[in-house]
Amino acid sequence: MQELGLYNRMCSLDILSPIIEKQDTLFIYGKTSWKKKNKSQKSRGDICKEVLRPKQSIQLEYLCEGVNSQKLIDDAFKVWYSDGTSYKYDSLDDVEIKNFLAKLNKVYKCLVVDITLINIRLLGAFFAMISEFEWDGVYCCYTEPGEYIQKKEENERKFDLKTVTLGFDEVPNLQTMWDGLGECEWIIFMGFEGARLQLLQVEAEPGRKYTVPVALIPAMHAEWYNYVIEANMEFMETIGKFEEIKYISAVNPYEVFNFLEKERNENKASNLRLKISPVGTKLTALGSIMYVIKYSDDMLLTDNPIQEEENSLSYGRSYGYDLTYFFKNVKNERFQKEVI
Amino acid sequence: MRCPFSDYKAPEISEENQKYYFVKPKYFSKLLDTQTSFIFGERGSGKTTILKYLEREMNQFQSERWLAFYYRFETSSMRSLYKERLSEEDNFSAFQQSLSTIFSKLICEKLIGMKKIRKFEKEKEICFSVANLQFLVEPERVNSFEKLYDLMEKIRLKTLFGIRNAISEMLIDYNEILNKLICGIRQEHGLENLAFCVLLDEYENLLPIQQRVINSMVKASSDQICYKICLRPQGFWTRQTMAEHEHLMQDEDYLKINYVEDIMGSDVEIQEMVRSVCGKRLQLFFKSECLVFRNEDIDIDNYLEYETLTEEINKIPNLQDYREHLTKNIKEKAYIVDEKKLDNIQDIIDLQIVAIALEKGYEFGEIYNSVINKTAQYHNWIHNYEVNAAYIIFDECKIKKKFSGLNIMLRLVNYNMRSILLVLHYAFEGYDFGSSKRLKITIDKQNQAIEKVAKNSFNQIEYIPVHGAEVKNLTNALGNLFREYIKDKQAKKFETNNFAISVSGNINEEQQIWMAETLKDAVMWGILLETDANKTKNHSNYTYHNKDYILHPIYAVYFKISYRTKQKTYLNDDVVISMLKPLPDEQIRKLVRNNNKEIPGQMTLMNLV
Numbered sequence: 001m002q003e004l005g006l007y008n009r010m011c012s013l014d015i016l017s018p019i020i021e022k023q024d025t026l027f028i029y030g031k032t033s034w035k036k037k038n039k040s041q042k043s044r045g046d047i048c049k050e051v052l053r054p055k056q057s058i059q060l061e062y063l064c065e066g067v068n069s070q071k072l073i074d075d076a077f078k079v080w081y082s083d084g085t086s087y088k089y090d091s092l093d094d095v096e097i098k099n100f101l102a103k104l105n106k107v108y109k110c111l112v113v114d115i116t117l118i119n120i121r122l123l124g125a126f127f128a129m130i131s132e133f134e135w136d137g138v139y140c141c142y143t144e145p146g147e148y149i150q151k152k153e154e155n156e157r158k159f160d161l162k163t164v165t166l167g168f169d170e171v172p173n174l175q176t177m178w179d180g181l182g183e184c185e186w187i188i189f190m191g192f193e194g195a196r197l198q199l200l201q202v203e204a205e206p207g208r209k210y211t212v213p214v215a216l217i218p219a220m221h222a223e224w225y226n227y228v229i230e231a232n233m234e235f236m237e238t239i240g241k242f243e244e245i246k247y248i249s250a251v252n253p254y255e256v257f258n259f260l261e262k263e264r265n266e267n268k269a270s271n272l273r274l275k276i277s278p279v280g281t282k283l284t285a286l287g288s289i290m291y292v293i294k295y296s297d298d299m300l301l302t303d304n305p306i307q308e309e310e311n312s313l314s315y316g317r318s319y320g321y322d323l324t325y326f327f328k329n330v331k332n333e334r335f336q337k338e339v340i
Numbered sequence: 341m342r343c344p345f346s347d348y349k350a351p352e353i354s355e356e357n358q359k360y361y362f363v364k365p366k367y368f369s370k371l372l373d374t375q376t377s378f379i380f381g382e383r384g385s386g387k388t389t390i391l392k393y394l395e396r397e398m399n400q401f402q403s404e405r406w407l408a409f410y411y412r413f414e415t416s417s418m419r420s421l422y423k424e425r426l427s428e429e430d431n432f433s434a435f436q437q438s439l440s441t442i443f444s445k446l447i448c449e450k451l452i453g454m455k456k457i458r459k460f461e462k463e464k465e466i467c468f469s470v471a472n473l474q475f476l477v478e479p480e481r482v483n484s485f486e487k488l489y490d491l492m493e494k495i496r497l498k499t500l501f502g503i504r505n506a507i508s509e510m511l512i513d514y515n516e517i518l519n520k521l522i523c524g525i526r527q528e529h530g531l532e533n534l535a536f537c538v539l540l541d542e543y544e545n546l547l548p549i550q551q552r553v554i555n556s557m558v559k560a561s562s563d564q565i566c567y568k569i570c571l572r573p574q575g576f577w578t579r580q581t582m583a584e585h586e587h588l589m590q591d592e593d594y595l596k597i598n599y600v601e602d603i604m605g606s607d608v609e610i611q612e613m614v615r616s617v618c619g620k621r622l623q624l625f626f627k628s629e630c631l632v633f634r635n636e637d638i639d640i641d642n643y644l645e646y647e648t649l650t651e652e653i654n655k656i657p658n659l660q661d662y663r664e665h666l667t668k669n670i671k672e673k674a675y676i677v678d679e680k681k682l683d684n685i686q687d688i689i690d691l692q693i694v695a696i697a698l699e700k701g702y703e704f705g706e707i708y709n710s711v712i713n714k715t716a717q718y719h720n721w722i723h724n725y726e727v728n729a730a731y732i733i734f735d736e737c738k739i740k741k742k743f744s745g746l747n748i749m750l751r752l753v754n755y756n757m758r759s760i761l762l763v764l765h766y767a768f769e770g771y772d773f774g775s776s777k778r779l780k781i782t783i784d785k786q787n788q789a790i791e792k793v794a795k796n797s798f799n800q801i802e803y804i805p806v807h808g809a810e811v812k813n814l815t816n817a818l819g820n821l822f823r824e825y826i827k828d829k830q831a832k833k834f835e836t837n838n839f840a841i842s843v844s845g846n847i848n849e850e851q852q853i854w855m856a857e858t859l860k861d862a863v864m865w866g867i868l869l870e871t872d873a874n875k876t877k878n879h880s881n882y883t884y885h886n887k888d889y890i891l892h893p894i895y896a897v898y899f900k901i902s903y904r905t906k907q908k909t910y911l912n913d914d915v916v917i918s919m920l921k922p923l924p925d926e927q928i929r930k931l932v933r934n935n936n937k938e939i940p941g942q943m944t945l946m947n948l949v
Contacts, residue, residue, distance in 0.1 A: 067806055070547045071577065072419060091424065094504070167805035168415040175420035177500055179442050179493075180412070195799040202383065206412045234796050238762070301416060303805065334504050 008254050009322040013051050016112060016139055016320045020052045024136070025110040027054030030117030031061040031080055034309045044315035045117035047143040051318060054112070057082055060126075062119035064166065064306060073169045073304060077122050092125035092172040094335055101126075101133055110137040115282055121171050121304055123282075124289045128173035131293075131327045132335070140321040142283055144251065146314030148192075163193060163311075166304040168203050174292050176299040177334065183209040184273040186301075187263060189248070189256070189288070190215055191280040194232040200277055200303055201235070209272060211239045212263070216250035216280045228280075250280065251319055256287025257326075264295060274298040283319075290326055296333045343771065344625035345618075345764040360624055362393055363616045366605040370597070371568060372397070374535055376561040378543070379570045381599030382866040384758030387570040388412070390603065391539040394568065398537055399450065404530060408537035409446040415545040422547055425506040432582050433511040434503045435553050440518040441496035443538065444470070447521055448489040455485065458530075466524035470517055492517070522565065536565040544575030544864060555588050556581040570599075574864045600755050610755050611747055615640055617757075618746075618764070631773060644767075645780040646745035649730055653688060656737045663688055665736075670695055674704035685711055692729035693721050699830035727902045728831040735827055741900060742787040752790060752893050752903055754869065759894070763789050794897035807861045810920040814858060815867055817919035817928060818891055819899030824932040825909070826901050835906035838890040840873055840883040844912040851917050858920055859889070866892055884913065 019025055030045050049057065059080035068074040078088045079100065089096040104111070111130075115123055130138060170176065186204040188197060190213055204211075213236060215228055229236070229245075236245075249255045256278075264274055276298065278285040292300045347353045353361065365386075371377070371394055381387045391410055398406035421438050422431055451460070460466070467488045471479035482491050495514050502510025526532055538557075546554065558567055559581050579588040590596050597603065604610045618640035626633040636642050653659065667682045670691070676682070685691050690711050697707045710718040734741050743752060753759035766789035767781050801812040818839070825833040847855070862868040869890040873883060888908060896903035911919075915931060 070422065070549060072422065072424075072547065093423075093425065095425070163803075164809060165803050165805050169419045170416045175504070176417060177497060178417070179445070179496055180414050180417050181442070181445065193803070195796075196803045198796065198800045199803050203415055206414050234792075299416070303803065334501075 008252065009325070010252060010254070011320045011322065013048060013141060013318050013320050016052060016141065019110060019137060019139065020054045020112055022110060023055075024108050025054070025056065025112060026104060026108040027052065027057040027112045027114070029057065029059055029114035030119075031059035031078075032117055032307070033061075034307075043117070043310065044143040044145060044312060045114065047315055048114040048116070048141040048318050052112070052141075056108070060118060060122060061086075062122040062306075063088070067167065071167075073121070073166045075121060092121060094129055094173050097125055097129045097173065098132055101129055105133040105135070109135055110139075111135060112139045112141065114141050114143075115286060116141075116143050118282075119306060120278075120282070120285050120289075120302060123285065124171035124300070125173045127286075127289055128171075128293055128332050128334075131331050135324070135327065138323045138327045140253075140286065140323055141318060142251075142321075143318040144281075144316040145312035146316045148312050149310070163196075163305045164308055165196065165199075166306060168200075168301070168303060171289070171300055171302065171304075173332065173334065174289065174300055175334065176292070177296045178273050178299060180206055182271060182273065183207045184275050184299075185210040185212060185263065185267055186275045186277065187212045187260065188214060189276075189278045189280040189284040190228050190232050192228060192231050193279065194235050196279055196303055196305070197232060197235040197277075198238075200279070200301065201238070203303075204275055204277070204301055207273075208275070212244070212246060213239070214246045214248050214259075216284060217247050248284070251283050253283050253287030253290060253321060256284050257290050260288065260291040260298075261295075264298065275301045277301045286321075290323070290330075293332050294330045342625070342629075343765055343768045344621040344773075345761050345768055357624065358389070358392075359396075361617060361620055362389065363613050363620065364393075365390065365603045365613060366609045367603050368393075370603060374537075374563040374566045375595050376558050376567045376593065377569070377595040377597050378576075379568060379597045379599050379603070380573055380575070381570065382572060382754070382756060384756045385599050386604070386757040387599055388541055389757070390599070391541055391568065391570055394537070395539055399453075404534070406535055406537055407447065407450055407525070408539055409443070409450060410539040410541065411442065411446060412541040413543060413545045415542075418546055418550060421500075421503060422549065423503050423506050426503070426508065426511075428549065430508045430511055431549055432553055433508075433515060434499065435550050436515050437499045437511055437513075437517075438496060438503075439553070440515055441492045441499065444492045444517050444521050445489055445496070447518075447525075447536075448485045448492065451485045451525070452489070460485075460528055462524070462528050465527065466521070469524045470520045473513065473517070473520075488521075535563060538565065538567045540567060540569045543569045543571035544577075546577070548577040551577050552580050552582050555579060556583070556586075558588060559586065559593055561593075567594075572864050572866075573870060574860045604755065607750075607755070611750060614746065614750060614757070614760060625773070629773065637778060640746055640764075642778065643771075643781050644745055644786060645783050646748075647783060649726075650687075650689070652742060653730060653733060656733070656739050658737050659688060659733075662733065662737050663691065666691055666695060670698065673698055676704065681708065688733060689722075689726060689729050692733055693718075693725055695829065696725050696729060696732075696831045697721060724834045724906070725831045727904065727906075728826055728828075728834050731826045731900070731902070732829060740787075742783050743790050743897060744783040744786040749786070749790060752897060753793070754866075754893050756866075759793060763793050765789075766792050790894075790897050794894050797892075797894050798898050801865075801867060804861055804865050804867075807858045810854075810858045811862045811865070811867055813922050814862065814916070814919045815891070815895065817923045819895055819901065820923075820925065820928045821909075821931055822891065822901045823899050824929060828932070833907050833909055835902040835904050836909050837893075837896060837901055837903070838888055838905050839909045839911050840888050841916055842883055842910045842912050844914045846912070846914040847917055852913070854920065855913060855916055863889075867895075868892065883910070 020027060027049065029049055032045070061078040061080060063076045063078055065074040075092055076088060076090050077092060078086050080086045089100055184207045186208050188211070190197070213232070248259055260274060260276060267274070276288045276291065278288040288300055292298055347357070368390070371390070379387060395408045395410045398408035421435050423434070426434060463485060464483045467482045467484060468479055470488060471482035471491055473479070482488055495517070498510055499514070501507070522536060526534060540554070543551065543554065554569070555578070558569070561567055580586065581588065588594060600610070604613060619638045622638040622640070623633070626637065670676070670682060682691065685694065694707050694711060698704065709715070710721070731741065743749065749763050750760055753763065767786050771781065798815070801815055802808045804811050822837050825836045859868065863870045869892060871888050871890065873886045873888045890905050893903035
């Protein structure tokens with residue numbers, strides 16, 4: 001498969017302003033249950049909308065009921081319209097997402113998606129089906145956190161990210177085509193929750209030949225880089241790879257995509273697959289999602305975290321990303337072709 | 341310099357080293373038969389290692405008799421083989437078909453390997469019989485195992501496409517592939533009696549509906565095709581097969597094997613095995629680092645400093661001060677006139693036992709007589725309260741209990757191979773093997789290593805999928821509850837780290853399910869160990885499922901309680917429910933008060949803190 005080699009299409013939010021003013025542009029952003037509770041507190045999920053002031057917008061709310069009788073994550077999503085009405089889709093599978101996108105595509109030809117508060121499962125399932133339809137433009141934006149809430153433990157500076165994990169189900173519509181046989185390289189984009197990696201490590205074990213830890217820089221605060229290393233110290237000790245840490249931008253999904261594509265090509269001769277765990281920022285998750293959309297025989301390995309409450313006290317910068325070129329040139333193979 | 345215990349996870353170890361490091365468990369031969377078995381063991385106990393060894397052993401040394409292949413059920417990819425939009429029957433087919441192609445590929449891989457040492461006269465016929473299925477064009481083109489492997493991959497991808505797009509028609513044609521392949525291989529001269537051994541790992545990662553497919557395969561197993569399936573405790577979601585009213589029956593359909601007890605053996609046998617593993621690792625390390633070594637240099641015990649409980653207590657710096665304080669209080673409480681009487685009790689543990697017995701309401705004369713003359717009653721007290729007494733002394737002297745020595749470490753990690761290697765990895769961090777002096781790893785260093793493993797284990801709990809938060813709250817509450825017991829100067833409960841759940845009638849069905857699911861997860865992830873109830877207390881209520889639960893011994897280090905399993909406590913189900921949410925310390929203390937029975941006429945020592 002030919003390399004894509006994405007160019008850096010990061011921009012500031014004001015570049016998106018003329019796009020957002022068009023009649024056929026829809027702004028989509030995340031809605032959470034905890035946001036509803038703290039109405040007075042400004043959430044960083046609202047910042048892009050405040051700056052861009054879109055004429056047309058909807059909210060996506062990720063809904064999760066735990067696990068069903070088959071031990072699978074039981075999730076769905078709701079669309080909230082600006083008139084206050086809502087519509088619930090019963091799952092994140094390809095049919096429901098396509099139905100949703102089809103309705104949007106009838107009216108809008110350009111999407112601007114604020115991914116700040118959109119859960120990774122919904123994000124992945126949604127973007128997995130985008131290229132089933134024709135769009136003039138697909139853009140993303142994101143607002144970084146300013147300061148995280150800290151845990152109330154003495155002598156330990158730990159961030160309380162309010163995360164629970166749901167298990168290791170693959171993200172809907174992004175399931176790997178690989179059968180798990182043979183060897184793989186596990187790439188981890190490290191975050192603040194090192195203990196999550198200890199459990200993910202067990203899941204990553206089958207066939208794992210190499211482990212590639214990746215630290216994200218620049219961190220939103222300079223000292224956060226040290227904290228990432230500290231938070232993942234036990235994990236790093238177990239894999240003994242201190243001198244092999246790689247570095248990548250915390251805010252550039254294109255760089256993540258290109259990095260993964262390069263790893264894939266370097267491993268082509270030895271037939272190593274990639275397992276990718278984006279535990280760090282939402283933007284590395286986006287880059288990883290883009291990668292597995294294109295390369296369906298590699299795997300996105302996530303423990304499906306859910307943020308249960310607000311975890312940041314303030315917000316930082318906002319960024320915009322033009323993903324149009326990507327979605328015009330990449331199809332999700334999982335739903336495209338028959339092999340025999 | 342590297343450490344001989346750094347590579348303790350199977351994927352990190354080269355295949356060559358894996359073979360070298362491996363020490364056959366004492367009762368390994370129990371697995372070398374045609375009996376289908378489910379092998380239970382916690383994560384890190386060595387199940388994967390033993391299955392892979394079994395695969396090598398069967399294929400290498402018994403290749404005319406066995407063809408074995410290993411497959412691990414990866415959670416994420418197995419879950420993706422289920423589609424909610426498909427009917428139950430179609431989901432059965434989808435999974436069965438996927439497995440058939442994967443297993444066929446694995447068999448083809450083995451056959452391709454076998455071709456290097458034996459000729460297959462019927463290779464073309466074998467491949468044709470499999471390829472000659474409906475919808476396949478020109479099956480005669482599939483005339484080698486290599487091409488058959490490629491065909492299996494194509495069918496697998498077709499099946500995946502059918503699942504993703506919920507196309508039922510693509511999920512029904514290839515379920516017989518595996519049987520056809522196996523029958524075909526047996527046509528080959530010399531392989532007529534070849535038995536197939538399917539080694540499956542992480543059965544608990546399957547969905548219930550997928551376990552039913554495997555259960556059906558197990559039900560149909562025979563001398564010709566048997567299964568060895570590894571899973572964690574509580575790893576069965578269902579024993580039902582694909583047939584509506586058919587279930588797997590233990591002993592009739594499969595043998596239940598507890599990996600540690602039945603294959604690794606007794607505590608002593610496991611200790612011996614671990615010493616052997618450590619010796620091999622040390623030996624390979626010295627050789628690879630080109631270091632000269634003697635026999636004693638590959639004996640792990642020579643590196644580990646160790647002290648008994650008595651030695652540990654006698655080293656407490658302010659022990660004499662504490663002794664004086666304790667003596668003073670005993671005298672006051674027991675109204676002792678002869679001040680020198682207690683000086684006759686030399687051992688501080690014995691003195692603490694005196695204090696505990698006084699709290700329990702025994703008369704001083706009786707206590708003194710028992711301790712001085714080492715009567716049966718004294719031995720009974722020592723048996724029950726020695727460790728409690730030790731913990732009280734440590735607490736009062738503001739000293740942490742330390743753990744050292746290989747045998748203790750093994751008890752703390754519950755004889756888990758991965759964990760013991762991790763502890764040793766931390767203990768040996770920075771150790772200079774190049775020095776001619778073989779310095780011992782100090783008790784402090786060993787203890788730090790164990791504490792690190794304990795802390796890491798605790799920190800991971802909250803990330804257990806779905807019920808992580810509840811399991812953590814429960815663990816925290818239990819740990820603190822048992823800590824209150826061990827601190828208790830009356831030692832109303834001795835060395836309690838286990839419990840059974842009594843039915844109170846105060847919880848509804850939803851809460852019962854919540855509790856059951858949380859407990860199941862806690863057992864599956866090795867936070868709690870589950871055993872059949874060993875003693876039924878004279879209790880008016882009955883207990884859930886006749887099970888006892890033990891807090892994993894590694895948390896004894898974290899919560900500073902005893903790791904030995906002695907006196908059980910009973911917790912009402914409504915109390916357990918309350919423990920699934922965060923509990924403040926005062927509520928824990930209230931639980932202790934509610935759980936303890938009052939002893940008439942007891943005296944209480946002054947609070948010495």
